[in-house]
Amino acid sequence: MEHFESPYRPSDFVSSRAVENRAFFHDTIIRAKAHRFFSHPFMTVLDDTTPSPEVVAFILTSFYKIVSPFTGLLCTLGGRAPDLRSRFALMDNIYEEMGRGNLAEAHPSLYLRMLASIGVSARAAEAQRTLPSIRRINDHLHEVVERRTFAVACAVLASAEATIPPSFPVLAKMARKAFPDVDMGFFDRHGPRDEGHSDDAAMLFSVTADSSDYATVETEVRLDLDYRVELFDEWMEAIRAGAPVHVAASDRPPRYISERPPRRPSVRPGGSVSPRR
Numbered sequence: 001m002e003h004f005e006s007p008y009r010p011s012d013f014v015s016s017r018a019v020e021n022r023a024f025f026h027d028t029i030i031r032a033k034a035h036r037f038f039s040h041p042f043m044t045v046l047d048d049t050t051p052s053p054e055v056v057a058f059i060l061t062s063f064y065k066i067v068s069p070f071t072g073l074l075c076t077l078g079g080r081a082p083d084l085r086s087r088f089a090l091m092d093n094i095y096e097e098m099g100r101g102n103l104a105e106a107h108p109s110l111y112l113r114m115l116a117s118i119g120v121s122a123r124a125a126e127a128q129r130t131l132p133s134i135r136r137i138n139d140h141l142h143e144v145v146e147r148r149t150f151a152v153a154c155a156v157l158a159s160a161e162a163t164i165p166p167s168f169p170v171l172a173k174m175a176r177k178a179f180p181d182v183d184m185g186f187f188d189r190h191g192p193r194d195e196g197h198s199d200d201a202a203m204l205f206s207v208t209a210d211s212s213d214y215a216t217v218e219t220e221v222r223l224d225l226d227y228r229v230e231l232f233d234e235w236m237e238a239i240r241a242g243a244p245v246h247v248a249a250s251d252r253p254p255r256y257i258s259e260r261p262p263r264r265p266s267v268r269p270g271g272s273v274s275p276r277r
């Protein structure tokens with residue numbers, strides 16, 4: 001934890017359940033690192049290709065649709081934390097994402113500042129059609145955060161944060177090569193810091209999970225990485241074509257970031273089903 005004091009003490013991690021959870025998650029992350037995401041050609045694309053500024057602008061603008069709703073996802077996850085300590089621990093990540101109390105430094109604001117420095121307005125970024133892979137990534141993350149247990153969502157968060165250190169430097173280098181005057185504020189606040197966020201989410205998994213979560217974690221972590229590979233595939237297609245990927249107008253529009261999850265019936269102790277209030 002970077003900004004907040006850890007609400008946990010060493011004694012919180014010694015129960016057999018916490019030890020078992022920690023070992024399971026360690027193995028999961030090792031297995032995840034063998035996923036093709038981490039060896040995708042996009043990771044080394046700059047070794048032998050120099051994408052045009054138009055393609056780089058397209059790639060960076062498309063990624064705004066991942067950056068933009070992320071704070072909302074984290075806040076939703078915070079609302080699902082089972083107790084004050086787990087919520088407090090998650091707030092460290094949210095506080096960083098929110099610019100440490102400065103709206104202009106909130107990560108979506110930093111991202112828009114970066115886009116503005118390469119000539120892409122906030123309006124243009126919002127208007128760009130969401131890539132199908134990004135829609136799948138976001139829909140999946142929403143589903144995990146809203147429908148799976150808090151522990152499973154923390155495991156997927158830890159895995160998602162672990163994708164940042166290897167991939168953001170590629171985006172940063174691409175941006176600087178194509179646009180020497182690009183504002184790097186967003187990229188400067190990412191990298192090793194996200195390893196910390198990943199470790200914190202893994203810590204939350206170890207103190208809140210139980211073995212009934214394990215199979216779901218394996219499935220959801222793999223799905224998240226599969227969808228991120230699809231995004232790399234779409235970007236590689238743009239790089240190869242030398243032009244932005246065309247997203248069909250018939251594709252379902254992106255979900256609004258303020259949209260609430262659909263109402264679900266809740267079951268009362270007596271067994272009767274009533275709508276949630």
Ligand SMILES: [Fe+2]
Pocket residue numbers: 097107190
């Ligand atoms: Fe961020």
